Amino acid sequence: MAILVGRDTKLITVGYTGKQGTFHSLQSRDYGTNFVGGVTPGKGGMVHEGFPVFNTIEEAKAKTECNAAMIFVPPPFAADSILECIDAEIPLIIAITEGIPITDMIKVKSALEGSKSRLIGPNCPGIITPGECKIGIMPGHIHMPGKVGVISRSGTLTYEAVFQLTQREIGQSTCVGIGGDPVNGTNFIDMLELFEKDPDTEAVIMIGEIGGSAETDAGRWIKKNMTKPVVSFIAGASAPAGKRMGHAGAIISGGDDTAEAKFKILEECGVTIARSPAELGEKMAEVLKK
């Protein structure tokens, strides 16, 4: 097992009987993930596409012994489902849902503190340990088992990075999409820490975006704690100022939330920078040769 998910993972999907929930659950199953059932309140007792459906997450956990839950619930109800997973002490929660209100996520983040659960996402592609376990909406076939960890705030940009690695026959240990929302369950540092400790990971690709200080915080953490090489790209160097962020937000992040500022700080922290998203694979190949 690389990090977080592998052959021991037993997955349920919350919002399983919906169109997207069904499709991606079966895709995960086809990839080799040990998918064991789903939760849709009111549909408990049903068998859907060959898997049992439960009314509550607690019941699903008791009957299937699942240790991971994928959330496919629509945005107005998604935070409630995450809270239900925390209550049921599901160790790993992966929220794919895009568009959850920020104030809902503030409550979720507070509930996660001191709980037995880790949340990946929301608004993310999910997590995959190639050849072992896929939880999420990423295309499985572009991945290849190997030694590079990938962490990203963006979905399709992660696929781009993975594709470039696989083309060069550089495999991946685990790829994690932490999500593009301002409040999420897991940040870059959490994942870097796991990759640093993971014997199956030799190097890491970190893909960030403009806004917030998650990447620069990660850079400073890397400088202090990380022995494995990190390659990074920050999307949004060409984005117009002020389109995404108001005044007050810019103050609190200390003004270092442009792509340029993030590249600079990451470079100072010893991270290898890819100025173009097309260079991620190449830069990683160079780093691995050293």
Added chain:
Amino acid sequence: MNVHEYQAKSLMREYGISVLRGEVAKTVDEAVEGAKKLGGSVWVVKAQIHAGGRGKAGGVKLAKSLDEVKQYASEILGATLVTHQTGPEGKKVLTLLIEEGCEIDHEYYAGLVLDRATGKITFMASSEGGVEIEKVAEETPEKIIKVAVDPSAGFTPFIGRKLAYGIGLKDKEQIKKASKFFHGLYNMYVEKDCTIAEINPMVTTKAGEVIALDAKLNFDDNALFRNADVEELRDPTEESAKELEAAQYGLSYIELDGNIGCLVNGAGLAMGTMDIIKLHGGEPANFLDVGGGATKETVEKAFTIILSDPNVKAILVNIFGGIMKCDIIAEGVIAAAKSLGVKVPLVVRLEGTNVALGKKILNESDLDIIAAEDLADAAAKVVTAAKGEA
């Protein structure tokens, strides 16, 4: 979503935050009538646009007679204000707020915003109000007090006291009034799903009141489903018609100044595509994320929107299929090219789910499409094509 100052103040009044009495006017006559209704001898005529910096641009005037109200209203209504937040094209003033005057004792700053690093709603307050808060943060950061609100405890009285004493208030009554002000602001922020609530300046008056003299509120678009009253405040004249139209089709579109139209899936890859176009010496004409659930129709719509920009000299379609299937994109591209008669060079780069089928569909069409091998190749080809060298 943004709202006007007068709308923000009306909402704040519901939460017990003191604001001055005011009247909204769409014409000069309404402005004078409004001033008469308010009474007194001093009024402030304020342009209502979705941008800060109105005062410096001449959009806020102090009138000392009804004649002056009339004069300023006729000057400001219909004028185009250019501020540091409007862009060079400026914004046309269609609405005025006529407010009663007040005797200001001191100007402060009060703001509420999400601190992404902690995931908590955080107060910021300063004794230095009425100026750009970025400047205060840069030059005298010690003059800004921050207090994070614990989400499960919510607003408790110490937060009000910490902020009020922190900005230098001393009078017991004023401390109470300021605490009530902050408490109301927090309740509104949480209940109405704000993303920014910025009061600059918050003032104390000679009469001892604590009042919001200006207000900037921003709301979480993802929470509008449960805030119908906020959605009703939307002013379509303040938003880009194209961006609104795009949003109706689930497309995220932002118009830019360049000449290379972009159609991409995923916000990160869309930004990355713009970045790589720039690295190759080109200028993107737009940001466009078709999202994960696009159909043939939405792709066609995306083309319509991109082509409605006369500056577009070439288009780059960059799709990395995950949920999105490449064959759907290919069909959408062909349908759009046929029905719209695309006359500019079209560079297409497909990868991911059903890529072979997508490429086959494009190859078998009689369209003149420039196929790209990878991201770098796509950027190089579209930049060359936009220069007319393809």
